[in-house]
Amino acid sequence: MKKGLIAIVAVLVIIGILAASVFGSYNSLVALDEKVNNQWANVESKLQRRYDLIPNLVESVKGAMAQEKEVFTAIADARSKMAGAQTTDEKVEASNQLESAIGRLLVVVENYPELRSNANVTALMDELAGTENRISTERDRYNEAVSQYNATIRKFPKNILAGMFGFEQRSYFEATEGAETAPQVKFN
Template sequence: MKGTLKVIIVIAVILLVLGGLYGSTYNTLVTRSEQVDAQWAIVESSLQRRFDLIPNLVESVKGAMAQEQEVFGRIADARARMAGAGTVDERVAASNELESALGRLLVVMENYPQLQSIGTVNRLMDELAGTENRINVERNRYNEAVRTYNLAIKTFPRNLFAGMMGFETRHYFEAAEGAQEAPRVNF
């Protein structure tokens, strides 16, 4: 009888420890997952600010320079893809396309110094530059949150429970292919 009671107590302690570890792991992973989601919301907010600024900038530049329709068309197409993107990966790809098209516009503007003398264009360019900086900072913070989360679900002992709980690795916000090269505009 005493031996049976000891076995029951040992089993109960083991179950309590495993239950506590499972609960603690779950709570940690939920917290980290929410941090990733919250940081992505901040990135999306910055992307939305860029999305909202671009039409004003494009219209201001169009008024001074109607012959660069290809650049404006690419920006419009990229904005449309951004608006229609549903998943995080689609939003990242659309954002990268928009960033590339915007880079081409900036090169065009550098080739037309008279545009820089237009006050509206200057103000919008300053706002856009500030927004681009914010986007970069928030992307970095998002990637750090993803790194922390991914490490949490891949390290022992959490990795034993993460798959059973439905937690999967998240994707980093990566630069678009070819982003290391400056855009070229030929006239």
């Protein structure tokens, strides 16, 4: 009788240890998933700041730069696309288009000394530069969170648990093709 009781206790201890391991692994996957979601929310917050700031920048510069309609049209189009983006991938694509258009505008402003001396334009350009730096930082943090999450759900034995509970790999925030090339501004 004593041997049977010891065997039952041993089996219960082993089951308890396995259950605790599964619960701990599941909870760590949930925590990593939430970290990725939180980082994406931080990226979106900074993208929203940029989205809200752009109309002020454009209106401040527009009057002095009527000849640069192409740049303003690109910014307006990209901003509209950003407003309509629903998925993470659509938001990334729209953000990259907006970033490209803003880059062209920054080059234009740098080439117009009278605009650089305008206090409103200078203040808005500083705000925009600060916003772009914040976005870059949050993108990097998001990609770090995605990297940690993706690596965890692919490693054994958590990959089994991740598959059972539907944890799927997340997409990185990547630059668009051609982002490594500086924008070209041509004066006619």
